[in-house]
Amino acid sequence: MSLSEEPITELRIATRKSALALWQAEFVKAKLEAAHPQLTVTLVPMVSRGDQLLDSPLAKIGGKGLFVKELQSALISKEADIAVHSMKDVPMAFPEGLGLYCVCEREDPSDAFVSNTYANLNELPEGSIVGTSSLRRQAQILAQRPDLVVNFLRGNVNTRLAKLDDGQYDAIILATAGLLRLGFEERIRSRLDVSISLPSGGQGAVGIECRSDDTAIHELLKPLHHPNTAARVIAERALNRHLNGGCQVPIACYAELEGDELWLRGFVGQPDASTLLFADKRAHRDEAEALGIAVAEDLLAQGAGEILAALYEEETPVQ
Numbered sequence: 001m002s003l004s005e006e007p008i009t010e011l012r013i014a015t016r017k018s019a020l021a022l023w024q025a026e027f028v029k030a031k032l033e034a035a036h037p038q039l040t041v042t043l044v045p046m047v048s049r050g051d052q053l054l055d056s057p058l059a060k061i062g063g064k065g066l067f068v069k070e071l072q073s074a075l076i077s078k079e080a081d082i083a084v085h086s087m088k089d090v091p092m093a094f095p096e097g098l099g100l101y102c103v104c105e106r107e108d109p110s111d112a113f114v115s116n117t118y119a120n121l122n123e124l125p126e127g128s129i130v131g132t133s134s135l136r137r138q139a140q141i142l143a144q145r146p147d148l149v150v151n152f153l154r155g156n157v158n159t160r161l162a163k164l165d166d167g168q169y170d171a172i173i174l175a176t177a178g179l180l181r182l183g184f185e186e187r188i189r190s191r192l193d194v195s196i197s198l199p200s201g202g203q204g205a206v207g208i209e210c211r212s213d214d215t216a217i218h219e220l221l222k223p224l225h226h227p228n229t230a231a232r233v234i235a236e237r238a239l240n241r242h243l244n245g246g247c248q249v250p251i252a253c254y255a256e257l258e259g260d261e262l263w264l265r266g267f268v269g270q271p272d273a274s275t276l277l278f279a280d281k282r283a284h285r286d287e288a289e290a291l292g293i294a295v296a297e298d299l300l301a302q303g304a305g306e307i308l309a310a311l312y313e314e315e316t317p318v319q
């Protein structure tokens with residue numbers, strides 16, 4: 001910000017209305033107001049097309065993009081100044097004039113095992129029904145336990161827990177981060193080790209999108225930026241981008257930092273676990289993008305492209 005410019009005193013956050021989205025927006029609001037005493041942050045809640053379709057099979061059409069499109073429109077039309085996203089739901093490319101300018105510190109990236117009866121995956125009796133609508137989780141669970149039945153489970157976190165409590169499933173798998181944020185820690189019976197269920201790229205991290213020319217806002221966001229999380233998420237997103245990974249594809253990737261070295265693991269599998277491809281590589285944190293591409297290339301060399309292409313063909317064409 002140049003000296004002649006007035007400091008920003010008001011900032012509007014575009015957010016979805018789901019409990020998790022509102023929690024994340026409130027979290028960013030609190031952090032921003034703590035870092036900048038002159039600043040008042042307000043939430044601009046919007047209903048996204050994805051939310052309207054959440055419980056219908058149509059949620060598949062358009063994939064993750066549906067959840068963020070309305071928020072991006074609000075930024076472009078200047079109805080809001082920033083949008084807060086779960087990084088795993090943010091498409092790989094941003095519209096002209098918008099970009100990701102902040103990645104907050106990552107929460108636990110793991111998947112959680114939630115059940116009213118059983119303590120973990122191994123305890124489930126043969127033939128038990130596990131709920132998830134993620135092909136990534138399905139493939140990895142069936143890889144561990146081919147005898148289980150995986151059934152679709154849609155809806156936001158509260159809806160999914162209610163469906164478990166209805167007795168429709170013996171266990172369900174949800175992101176640990178979402179459960180922790182919404183105060184459902186006691187529902188977590190166990191956390192799946194990342195080597196058992198490799199997370200989705202960006203899982204557990206919250207990112208902030210804003211207009212590319214709002215440099216004064218970029219400055220405001222700096223205290224919330226967590227460079228270690230950002231390096232990991234950049235590597236994961238580069239892998240997803242190189243594999244053209246959307247919502248309904250069984251791709252997993254997870255980067256860890258060991259000193260200045262990134263260790264990125266990637267996975268692509270058939271939803272029925274008949275093929276499971278893994279790759280991993282290490283690189284300096286400054287090479288995060290190239291690392292993501294290299295691990296993606298390794299997976300492609302093993303045949304990931306054929307698996308993903310076949311799955312895309314099955315999908316209803318996007319309008």
Ligand SMILES: NCc1[nH]cc(CCC(=O)O)c1CC(=O)O
Nearest residue numbers: 086088174175177178203204205
């Ligand atoms: N797919 C929906 C979604 N998007 C973000 C989270 C919460 C965890 C996170 O911030 O990554 C969830 C819930 C879930 O997958 O169980």
